Amino acid sequence: MADAQNAPVGSTTAGSIAVAAESTVATRMSAPPSFDVADFPVPHGREEEWRFTPLARLRGLHDGTATAAGDGVKVTVDAPEGVTVESVGREDARLGRAGKPVDRVAAQAYSAFEQATVVTVPKETVLTEPVRVQVAGQGGTCFAHTVVELGAFAEAVVVMDHSGDAVYAGNVEYVLGDGAKLTVVSVQDWDEKAVHAGQHNALVGRDATFKSVVVTFGGDVVRLHPRVEYAAPGGEAELFGLYFTDQGQHQEHRLFVDHNIPHCKSNVVYKGALQGEQAHAVWIGDVLIEAAAEGTDTYEMNRNLVLTDGARVDSVPNLEIETGEIVGAGHASATGRFDDEQLFYLMARGIPEYEARRLVVRGFFAELVQQIGVADIEERLLAKIDEELEAAVA
Amino acid sequence: MATLEIRDLHVTVEADNATKEILKGVDLTVKQGETHAIMGPNGSGKSTLAYSLAGHPKYTITGGTVTLDGEDVIEMSVDERARAGLFLAMQYPVEVPGVSVSNFLRTSATAIRGEAPKLRTWVKEVKEAMERLNMDPAFAERNVNEGFSGGEKKRHEILQLELLKPKIAILDETDSGLDVDALRVVSEGVNRVRESGEVGTLLITHYTRILRYIKPDHVHVFAGGRIVESGGPELADKLENEGYEAYTKGGASE
Ligand SMILES: Nc1ncnc2c1ncn2[C@@H]1O[C@H](COP(=O)(O)OP(=O)(O)O)[C@@H](O)[C@H]1O
Ligand SMILES: [Mg+2]
Numbered sequence: 109m110a111d112a113q114n115a116p117v118g119s120t121t122a123g124s125i126a127v128a129a130e131s132t133v134a135t136r137m138s139a140p141p142s143f144d145v146a147d148f149p150v151p152h153g154r155e156e157e158w159r160f161t162p163l164a165r166l167r168g169l170h171d172g173t174a175t176a177a178g179d180g181v182k183v184t185v186d187a188p189e190g191v192t193v194e195s196v197g198r199e200d201a202r203l204g205r206a207g208k209p210v211d212r213v214a215a216q217a218y219s220a221f222e223q224a225t226v227v228t229v230p231k232e233t234v235l236t237e238p239v240r241v242q243v244a245g246q247g248g249t250c251f252a253h254t255v256v257e258l259g260a261f262a263e264a265v266v267v268m269d270h271s272g273d274a275v276y277a278g279n280v281e282y283v284l285g286d287g288a289k290l291t292v293v294s295v296q297d298w299d300e301k302a303v304h305a306g307q308h309n310a311l312v313g314r315d316a317t318f319k320s321v322v323v324t325f326g327g328d329v330v331r332l333h334p335r336v337e338y339a340a341p342g343g344e345a346e347l348f349g350l351y352f353t354d355q356g357q358h359q360e361h362r363l364f365v366d367h368n369i370p371h372c373k374s375n376v377v378y379k380g381a382l383q384g385e386q387a388h389a390v391w392i393g394d395v396l397i398e399a400a401a402e403g404t405d406t407y408e409m410n411r412n413l414v415l416t417d418g419a420r421v422d423s424v425p426n427l428e429i430e431t432g433e434i435v436g437a438g439h440a441s442a443t444g445r446f447d448d449e450q451l452f453y454l455m456a457r458g459i460p461e462y463e464a465r466r467l468v469v470r471g472f473f474a475e476l477v478q479q480i481g482v483a484d485i486e487e488r489l490l491a492k493i494d495e496e497l498e499a500a501v502a
Numbered sequence: 503m504a505t506l507e508i509r510d511l512h513v514t515v516e517a518d519n520a521t522k523e524i525l526k527g528v529d530l531t532v533k534q535g536e537t538h539a540i541m542g543p544n545g546s547g548k549s550t551l552a553y554s555l556a557g558h559p560k561y562t563i564t565g566g567t568v569t570l571d572g573e574d575v576i577e578m579s580v581d582e583r584a585r586a587g588l589f590l591a592m593q594y595p596v597e598v599p600g601v602s603v604s605n606f607l608r609t610s611a612t613a614i615r616g617e618a619p620k621l622r623t624w625v626k627e628v629k630e631a632m633e634r635l636n637m638d639p640a641f642a643e644r645n646v647n648e649g650f651s652g653g654e655k656k657r658h659e660i661l662q663l664e665l666l667k668p669k670i671a672i673l674d675e676t677d678s679g680l681d682v683d684a685l686r687v688v689s690e691g692v693n694r695v696r697e698s699g700e701v702g703t704l705l706i707t708h709y710t711r712i713l714r715y716i717k718p719d720h721v722h723v724f725a726g727g728r729i730v731e732s733g734g735p736e737l738a739d740k741l742e743n744e745g746y747e748a749y750t751k752g753g754a755s756e
Pocket of ligand 2: 548549550593674675
């Protein structure tokens with residue numbers, strides 16, 4: 109089901125569905141997951157997990173030369189009543205439960221942070237206001253770790269905003285108790301020189317619902333691993349993503365949904381628009397249905413809209429199925445150029461070209477934005493998309 | 503009075519790495535209030551004429567002139583042509599995912615009229631126009647042409663015609679693929695616009711069927727990329743009885 113309609117030169121849209129006895133998702137990585145950076149060799153760039161990444165632009169996050177320096181980032185947590193926010197040391201038992209780092213940069217972050225932030229929403233606490241986390245880059249280099257934990261039947265929306273300039277390697281863990289409902293929106297709206305790498309691990313409890321919305325606009329290099337694992341049956345995960353890759357930017361989203369438990373659901377939808385020379389978006393969507401995970405229902409999709417020449421997309425959905433006893437599994441990936449026929453139709457109705465482009469791109473994202481379910485975030489994102497498009501037209 | 507003048511129009515397209523001349527000298531004058539039927543066999547270049555007038559980028563004008571009230575149309579961009587008063591109801595309207603009909607219509611009306619229509623009167627205007635075309639109000643919330651049936655697409659084109667009130671309307675096979683009921687509804691829509699006396703209509707069709715509902719003042723036979731015969735409504739009757747053979751056999755078409 110991977111298709112590439114009038115895909116731009118050089119872009120790739122691969123895709124595979126493998127029915128295998130043993131997963132290759134793990135064996136494709138150059139080292140097994142570990143908390144310790146020393147367990148990972150320094151990447152040279154040809155490894156499967158690094159082959160799309162411009163290592164030279166990671167500012168030393170991958171080879172040990174980056175050290176915490178300067179004012180890295182300023183973190184402000186604005187939480188409604190009932191939520192606890194703590195700064196804890198490395199030995200705190202609540203850290204590291206949602207999964208180990210899977211690559212050297214994530215392990216570097218885990219090995220180097222000094223204090224972690226733990227945000228706890230106690231059981232049965234239903235928040236009516238979002239928890240807002242501001243990560244404001246101050247120009248330095250910073251390693252960070254954040255845990256967001258929801259007790260059983262708690263409900264929360266967490267918005268993490270990244271802005272300013274920084275070299276930032278930060279991992280985030282989401283731990284959802286039974287029946288909990290968590291929506292997290294991570295917005296990467298960095299200044300143009302920033303570098304951001306991180307692993308987002310969710311551990312979804314029994315009948316819990318996890319919704320992740322990853323929105324990447326800014327930065328020189330942004331490379332994120334949104335990952336989901338289930339702790340018990342009945343869990344549901346929705347992973348939405350939206351990126352707008354401009355000239356010279358590298359934006360890489362590497363997803364992994366591990367259906368390790370029976371009767372869980374996942375739905376992945378990532379959409380990106382690209383414009384300008386050397387704009388590069390990478391999307392890797394790994395979904396593994398383990399032998400034990402009967403009753404799994406999963407779907408993943410990546411769509412890219414290439415607005416100008418010179419931009420490149422690498423989109424690789426990869427679905428591995430170790431049991432046939434499932435409800436459904438599918439994937440789709442498509443990368444297409446901006447459709448001139450759509451443009452002609454709108455312009456033939458008097459609509460000026462820049463406005464016609466705006467309508468089409470807004471339409472492309474609107475469908476996804478409407479599924480976020482947090483009104484002020486939806487409005488903010490649509491406004492931001494307009495801003496990106498206006499910048500392009502100017 | 504608005505006048506569209508086409509003089510000796512030559513148009514080429516790029517196909518299979520070759521340049522192919524499709525229009526080979528088209529001459530036609532359409533005045534506000536008049537209805538011209540252009541009839542011709544498939545492949546004779548009717549849609550090419552329509553798209554070229556609207557400014558589709560695939561078609562290259564290699565010779566001749568097109569003016570609207572003396573203004574050079576060929577120099578205008580696609581959106582400028584529309585704002586100058588040209589309207590093309592397309593044979594194959596394009597799907598625009600994620601853009602609702604209501605948003606599209608309002609954006610378009612704002613562009614054509616030069617200012618955003620007042621919301622209250624606009625909503626009423628759209629609702630009434632949709633009712634006249636037997637369109638379900640829910641239609642407004644659907645994405646432009648996405649999943650529309652053939653008939654719905656054509657109604658949607660005529661809805662735009664009614665709302666945008668162009669000086670010159672080019673209707674490219676608006677009748678094709680319609681059942682008799684839909685054909686009647688769509689034709690009535692076109693006639694409402696014609697009755698204003700303010701639109702010049704270029705009705706492109708392969709069949710004479712639609713001419714029972716929309717009465718042309720002039721009928722032109724189109725073959726081999728040009729107008730090969732012009733006459734009054736009686737010419738349509740001749741085509742009805744004799745078909746296009748007389749025009750295609752003579753080598754006028756290819
Ligand atoms: N965009 C195009 N690309 C290549 N060939 C085209 C294109 N449009 C039209 N043609 C060719 O031009 C000729 C006339 O087509 P068209 O204008 O669609 O005729 P009609 O509308 O009368 O059926 C045909 O031979 C067709 O294949
Ligand atoms: Mg045609």
